[in-house]
Amino acid sequence: MSSSSRMKRFRLAGWAFVAVVAIVLPFFLGTYRVGQFTQALALAIAVLGLNLLVGYSGQISLGHGAFFALGAYVSAILIVDAGVPYLLTLPIALAVCAVAGFLLGLPALRLHGLYLALVTLGVAIAAPQIIKRAEGLTGGTQGLSVDRPAAPAWIGLADDQYLYFLTLVVTAVMFLLAAGLVRGRVGRALIAIRENEIAAKTMGVDLARYKTGAFAVSAAYAGLGGALFTLPIGFLAPESFPLALSFGFLAAIVVGGLATIGGALFGALFIEFVPVYAADVNTALAGVIYGGVLILFMYLLPGGVMGIRRQIAARRAASQEQDAPAEKQRTEQVKTAGQV
Amino acid sequence: MERFVQVLIDGLATGSLYGALALAVVLIYRSTGIVNFAQGEMAMFSTFIAWGLLQAGLPLLVALLGTLALSFVAGMVIERVIIRPVEGGEVLTLVIVTLGLFILVNSAAGWIYGFNTRSFPSLFGDERLDIAGVAIPVESLGIVAVLIAVVGILFVVFQRTKVGLAMRAVAMNPESSRLVGVSVGRTLMIGWGVAALVGALAGALIAARLFLDVNFMGGVLIYSFAAATLGGFDSPLGAVLGGWIIGIAEGLAGTYVGFIGSDLKILVPLIAILVVLLVRPTGMFGSAEVARA
Numbered sequence: 001m002s003s004s005s006r007m008k009r010f011r012l013a014g015w016a017f018v019a020v021v022a023i024v025l026p027f028f029l030g031t032y033r034v035g036q037f038t039q040a041l042a043l044a045i046a047v048l049g050l051n052l053l054v055g056y057s058g059q060i061s062l063g064h065g066a067f068f069a070l071g072a073y074v075s076a077i078l079i080v081d082a083g084v085p086y087l088l089t090l091p092i093a094l095a096v097c098a099v100a101g102f103l104l105g106l107p108a109l110r111l112h113g114l115y116l117a118l119v120t121l122g123v124a125i126a127a128p129q130i131i132k133r134a135e136g137l138t139g140g141t142q143g144l145s146v147d148r149p150a151a152p153a154w155i156g157l158a159d160d161q162y163l164y165f166l167t168l169v170v171t172a173v174m175f176l177l178a179a180g181l182v183r184g185r186v187g188r189a190l191i192a193i194r195e196n197e198i199a200a201k202t203m204g205v206d207l208a209r210y211k212t213g214a215f216a217v218s219a220a221y222a223g224l225g226g227a228l229f230t231l232p233i234g235f236l237a238p239e240s241f242p243l244a245l246s247f248g249f250l251a252a253i254v255v256g257g258l259a260t261i262g263g264a265l266f267g268a269l270f271i272e273f274v275p276v277y278a279a280d281v282n283t284a285l286a287g288v289i290y291g292g293v294l295i296l297f298m299y300l301l302p303g304g305v306m307g308i309r310r311q312i313a314a315r316r317a318a319s320q321e322q323d324a325p326a327e328k329q330r331t332e333q334v335k336t337a338g339q340v
Numbered sequence: 341m342e343r344f345v346q347v348l349i350d351g352l353a354t355g356s357l358y359g360a361l362a363l364a365v366v367l368i369y370r371s372t373g374i375v376n377f378a379q380g381e382m383a384m385f386s387t388f389i390a391w392g393l394l395q396a397g398l399p400l401l402v403a404l405l406g407t408l409a410l411s412f413v414a415g416m417v418i419e420r421v422i423i424r425p426v427e428g429g430e431v432l433t434l435v436i437v438t439l440g441l442f443i444l445v446n447s448a449a450g451w452i453y454g455f456n457t458r459s460f461p462s463l464f465g466d467e468r469l470d471i472a473g474v475a476i477p478v479e480s481l482g483i484v485a486v487l488i489a490v491v492g493i494l495f496v497v498f499q500r501t502k503v504g505l506a507m508r509a510v511a512m513n514p515e516s517s518r519l520v521g522v523s524v525g526r527t528l529m530i531g532w533g534v535a536a537l538v539g540a541l542a543g544a545l546i547a548a549r550l551f552l553d554v555n556f557m558g559g560v561l562i563y564s565f566a567a568a569t570l571g572g573f574d575s576p577l578g579a580v581l582g583g584w585i586i587g588i589a590e591g592l593a594g595t596y597v598g599f600i601g602s603d604l605k606i607l608v609p610l611i612a613i614l615v616v617l618l619v620r621p622t623g624m625f626g627s628a629e630v631a632r633a
Contacts, residue, residue, distance in 0.1 A: 054432065058432065060431070060432060060435055062435075062439070107614055107617070107618055110617070110618055110621070111617055111621075112431075113431035113432070113435070114375045114431055114435065115569075115617050115621070117375070117377075117435050118375070118565050118569065118613055119610075119613055119614060119617065121377075121562065121565075122562050122565075122566075122609065122610035122613055122614075123610070125558070125559065125562050125606060125610075126606045126607060126610050129604060129606050129607075130604070130607075133604055243558065244443075247439060247442075247443055250436065250439065251443075254436055258432075282451055283450065283455070284447040284448070284450035284451035285447070285451070286447070287443050287444070287446060287447025287450065288444060288447040288448060288451065290440075290443050290444075290447075291440045291441065291442070291443035291444025291445070291446075291447060292440070292444055293440070294436055294437065294439060294440025294443065294444075295422060295437050295440035295441065295444065298426060298433050298436050298437050298440070299425055299426070302433070
C-alpha cells in the first residue's frame with residue numbers, strides 16, 4: 001500500500017531532521033547547554049538498552065541504574081588507576097557490563113514478570129551500598145575525580161563540543177545497531193518471547209539464548225551510556241546513581257514508547273531536562289511529573305510519544321468499523337508498537 | 341550468649357516490622373495479583389499524616405487511630421481511581437503503574453513535608469525489661485505483640501466474616517463471585533483499604549524505631565519483599581514468618597559476619613529473594629501457578 005511507503009518516507013525525513021538538528025546544535029549553545037545535551041545522548045543509549053530488554057523482550061528490569069553505574073565506574077577506574085586512554089575504556093566498560101548483564105540474565109531465566117522486577121529492584125537498591133563498600137577501587141563516599149578529556153588540537157572544536165560529537169557518533173552507531181537488531185530475526189524472536197513464551201518456544205526460539213542475550217546487550221548499552229555520561233562531568237560518587245535513576249530510565253521508555261527505537265531519544269531528553277526545569281519550581285516536582293507521567297501514559301498513551309501517530313490511525317480505523325470494542329483497540333496499540 | 345539473645349530479639353522485632361509491611365503487600369497480591377511497589381511509600385505518607393496530627397496536638401494513640409482510618413479510605417480511593425483502570429492487565433503495565441504511584445507519593449510527600457529528618461514517638465516508650473540478665477526493650481515486645489494481634493484480627497476477618505468470605509472468593513475467582521452477587525469492585529477497594537491500614541501501622545512502628553523522612557520506607561520495602569517472597573507471595577502467615585526469618589538473619593549477619601557489617605546488610609534480603617526464587621519459587625507457603633499457552 002502507498003500508506004506504508006509514505007510512512008517510511010515520513011520516518012526517514014524525521015530522522016534526517018533529528019540528525020541535522022543534532023549536528024548544528026552545539027554551535028548555537030553555550031558550554032553548559034552542550035554538556036546537558038551530551039548527557040541526554042548518553043542517557044539515550046542507556047534508555048535504548050533498557051527498551052530492548054523491556055519493550056522488545058518483555059523482561060522487566062528496575063535495576064538498569066546499576067549497570068549505568070558499573071559502566072561509569074569501570075571507565076573512571078581504568079582512567080584513574082591504570083591510565084588507560086578514555087576512548088579505550090568505552091569498549092571495556094561495554095564488555096564488562098555485557099558480562100554482568102549476562103550473569104543477571106541467568107537467574108532471570110527462571111524468574112517471570114513481577115519476580116524479575118523484585119530482583120532487579122534489589123540490585124538497584126544495593127548498588128550504591130556496594131560502591132561505598134568497595135572503597136579501595138571506587139573512592140567510597142568521597143567519590144572519584146577523573147580528568148575531563150580534552151579535544152585533540154587538530155579537530156578545531158572546544159572541549160565540550162568535542163565530547164558532544166564523540167557521544168553523538170557513538171549514540172548514532174548504537175541506535176543503528178539496535179535498529180538493525182530488532183528489525184531482523186533477533187527482533188522477531190524477542191517479540192515472540194514477549195507475546196507468548198510457550199508459543200515462541202514451540203516455534204523453535206531458543207529462550208535461554210535470547211533472554212540472556214537480551215540482558216547482556218541491554219546492560220552493555222546501559223554501561224556504555226554510563227561511561228559516556230560521566231566523561232563530561234569528571235566526577236562520580238555513589239549518590240550519582242540513586243534509585244531514582246533506574247526509575248527515570250523506566251519513565252523514559254514509557255514516555256518515548258515501549259518497543260520503539262526513536263522513543264529512546266525523546267525519553268532521554270525528557271529525563272535530562274524535566275528535572276532541570278522542574279527544580280526551579282520545587283525539588284520534588286520532577287518526581288511528581290515522573291510518577292504522574294508513568295501512570296497517565298499507561299492509561300492514555302501506552303505507545304508513548306512514538307505511538308501517537310499510530311494511535312490516531314487506529315482510532316480513525318475504529319470509528320469506521322464501528323463495533324470494534326475499545327478494549328481490543330488498546331491492546332492492539334501496545335502490540336503493534338513493535339516497529340521502529 | 342547475652343548478646344546473641346539480644347540480637348535474636350532485636351531481629352524478631354525488626355522482622356515483625358518487615359512482616360507487617362509484607363502482610364500489606366500480600367493482602368493486595370492475593371486479591372488482585374498485583375505486587376504493589378508503592379506499599380512502602382503509602383505507609384510513609386500515612387506516617388507523615390500521623391506526624392501532622394501529633395503536631396496539631398493530638399495524643400499519640402488518637403493520632404494513630406485517625407491515621408489508620410484515613411489510610412483505609414485513601415487505600416480504597418487509590419484502588420478505585422488509579423488501579424482499577426489497569427486491573428487484570430499485563431504484568432508490565434501493573435508494575436509501571438504501581439512504580440509511578442511509588443514515585444508520585446514519594447515526591448508529593450517531599451513537596452508537602454520537605455526532606456528533613458524527623459523523630460517519631462514510640463507507643464511503647466524506651467524502657468527495658470531485665471529478664472534473666474538480658475535487657476529487652478519493651479518496644480520490641482510491643483511490636484511483636486502488635487503484629488500477632490494484627491494477624492489474629494485478619495484471620496478472624498477472613499475466616500469468620502461475610503466481608504472476609506467475599507474477599508477470599510474474589511481472590512479465587514472474580515467472575516464466579518460476581519455471578520453469586522459479590523460486588524467485586526467494592527471488595528477489591530476494601531482489600532486495598534485494609535492493606536493501606538496495615539501498612540500505615542507498620543510505617544508508624546518503623547518510624548518510631550528509625551526516624552521519619554520521605555525515604556525511610558525505601559530500604560524497608562525490599563526487606564518486606566524478601567519476607568513475602570520467602571513466605572510465599574499469597575500467604576499472610578508466610579509473610580509474618582518470612583519477616584521474622586529475614587529480620588533475624590539480618591541481625592545475625594550484621595553482627596557476626598564481619599564482611600557484611602552494617603553497610604552490606606542490604607545484601608541479605610537480595611540474596612534471600614534470589615535463593616528462594618531459584619530454589620523454591622513458591623516460598624514456604626505459597627501456591628504454585630500453572631502456566632498455559
